[in-house]
Amino acid sequence: MFKQAFKSIGHAFDGIVDLIKQENNAKIHLISTILVIFVGIKLDFIALEWVWISLAIAGVWVMELINTALERLTDLVSPGENPLAKKIKDYAAGAVLVMAIWAVFIFALIAIPHLWVWLTFSS
Numbered sequence: 001m002f003k004q005a006f007k008s009i010g011h012a013f014d015g016i017v018d019l020i021k022q023e024n025n026a027k028i029h030l031i032s033t034i035l036v037i038f039v040g041i042k043l044d045f046i047a048l049e050w051v052w053i054s055l056a057i058a059g060v061w062v063m064e065l066i067n068t069a070l071e072r073l074t075d076l077v078s079p080g081e082n083p084l085a086k087k088i089k090d091y092a093a094g095a096v097l098v099m100a101i102w103a104v105f106i107f108a109l110i111a112i113p114h115l116w117v118w119l120t121f122s123s
């Protein structure tokens with residue numbers, strides 16, 4: 001039972017590693033994730049702020065994984081040009097964009113007051 005569970009986790013990790021290797025957007029997400037965590041540690045985010053930040057980070061990764069899965073599936077079932085394939089890919093890309101905008105909003109909402117305090121009291 002545990003062996004099967006570890007095997008499944010391994011497949012899931014393979015998917016994430018492959019996404020980072022294959023997709024430019026995933027590389028941008030990775031750099032952004034590291035930067036946001038670094039800024040959060042530097043600015044001393046509190047637990048509740050980490051809850052929102054981690055939700056935003058996870059949300060963008062989940063959307064990117066689903067988007068890429070849909071892109072691959074579309075290419076598999078419809079290798080040529082097809083207006084429906086375009087719609088499917090554009091909708092999925094739209095989902096990533098909505099989540100990314102929300103993530104930036106959450107980060108700004110949390111980081112700006114911290115930055116304000118940091119700039120005011122560090123001088």
Ligand SMILES: Nc1ncnc2c1ncn2[C@@H]1O[C@H](COP(=O)(O)OP(=O)(O)OP(=O)(O)O)[C@@H](O)[C@H]1O
Pocket residue numbers: 023025071078079080081082083085086087089090093
């Ligand atoms: N099979 C297809 N038929 C018609 N249009 C397609 C097809 N595949 C992709 N497109 C469209 O071509 C454009 C570019 O798609 P493409 O997937 O290459 O780049 P993208 O949207 O930047 O995605 P990503 O960089 O995540 O792979 C999009 O508008 C997409 O909907």
